[in-house]
Structure formats: structure tokens, C-alpha cells
Amino acid sequence: MISQPSRHCTVELQALPSRIGQVRRIVSAQLRYWHLDPLIDQAALGVTELLTNVHRHAQPDKMCIVEIELLLDRLTVSVHDHDPHLPTVRDADPLATCGRGLAMIAAVSESWGVRPEGPTGKVVWFTLPAPTPAVALPPCPERMARSAVAG
Numbered sequence: 001m002i003s004q005p006s007r008h009c010t011v012e013l014q015a016l017p018s019r020i021g022q023v024r025r026i027v028s029a030q031l032r033y034w035h036l037d038p039l040i041d042q043a044a045l046g047v048t049e050l051l052t053n054v055h056r057h058a059q060p061d062k063m064c065i066v067e068i069e070l071l072l073d074r075l076t077v078s079v080h081d082h083d084p085h086l087p088t089v090r091d092a093d094p095l096a097t098c099g100r101g102l103a104m105i106a107a108v109s110e111s112w113g114v115r116p117e118g119p120t121g122k123v124v125w126f127t128l129p130a131p132t133p134a135v136a137l138p139p140c141p142e143r144m145a146r147s148a149v150a151g
Helices: 017-033 037-057 103-106
Strands: 005-014 063-071 076-079 109-116 122-129
Touching: 005 017, 017 037, 017 063, 037 063, 037 076, 037 103, 037 122, 103 109
Parallel strands: none
Antiparallel strands: 005 063, 063 076, 076 122, 109 122
């Protein structure tokens, strides 16, 4: 049995509104590179919501790492931050302009969750089912394997 290798990309950034759009573009470009175009909208929406939560709620700082990983037929998108407080899904008022981020992630993803990361941080993640690629995945470029967005 031949299995597809995993693909992995991380971006470290300060979760500021101006950086969120940059990370959306990086995630979209990486998914195009991996021939996963059908997942771009869902992944971009999810990463936007997670980074917005870091921007609005994370303490003591807004530094975080966005990680996307493709392993066989599953794409996992996760955001690691330095705030140990775990988020919860809230019932948002129908007229509210915020408070729906995790509910939207739950609605568009296959699964999602949150886990503590050491005593001073957490990881919020979601998964999307990946379509079987029509062509072999190209090797992961070194420059994308660990890139940083200046803060």
C-alpha cells in the first residue's frame, strides 16, 4: 500500500488585524500548492476566526503559531497561543456582531477542539476532510516549512 506523505506548514505571528489577512493568503497559497483548492474557503474562514479570537481575548500577548498539516485524507488547522484560558462555544444573540466564531468553525469543519499546551497556553484546532488529490503532492518547500510574519 502506498500512502501519501504528510505535509506541514507553520507561521508565527502577532495576531493583529493587519496580519490576519496575510495569514489567510499564506494558508490559501499553501493549500493551492498542495492541490487542495476545495478546502481554501473553509480553512481561511476557520483560521480567520481563530486568529480573531487570539486578537480579542489572548493574554498576556497576541503571539501565536498557525499550523496546517495534511496527513493522508485529513487537513488539520491549529492555532497555538500563550493564554491558558480555554474558549467555549457561546449561544450568540441573533443580532450580535461577535461571539459566533467557534460555532462557525464547528459548522464548517469535520471536527474541532481545544487542548491545554503546557501551563501557559492552548491549542485550538479544526479538521477538514481532504479530497484525494488527482496528482502527487509536490515536496514541501523549505521556505514555507517555517516562515514568520514580522510583527
